[in-house]
Amino acid sequence: ATRACIAAHARGTVLDVGCGHMPFRADVLRVAAAYEGFDVERRTEGVTHVGNAESMDALAAESYDTVLCFEVLGHLPHPQRAVAEMARVLKPGGTLLVSVPHLS
Secondary structure (H helix, E strand, C coil): CHHHHHHHHCCCEEEEECCCCCCCHHHHHHHCCEEEEEECCCCCCCCCEECCCCCCCCCCCCCEEEEEEECCHHHCCCHHHHHHHHHHHEEEEEEEEEECCCCC
16 A cells, blocks of 8 residues: 555655665655655665654755655654654645554
8 A cells, every 4th residue: 555655646856754774765766756765773775864753954944745754653752743844844735645553
């Protein structure tokens, strides 16, 4: 389902927040112009940005066409801050693709 969602909606320059080992990078690059990974640490080669998803100050406002955030928000102490940051870095009319299984 995630891959189908990416194929249908990811476009332009894509930021993958909480990219981990970047399992969706190839899927994104099939439909989008560029892929950048953002994570709290470099778990694999190619992570573009390292930092806290709740404060992505190093990223310019309105700079991404699509932001992905899969299975991350449930791990953050203040997920609403991360959502606000993702909205800030999205270009007007951009697309935010998010998945959250549940909060225990």
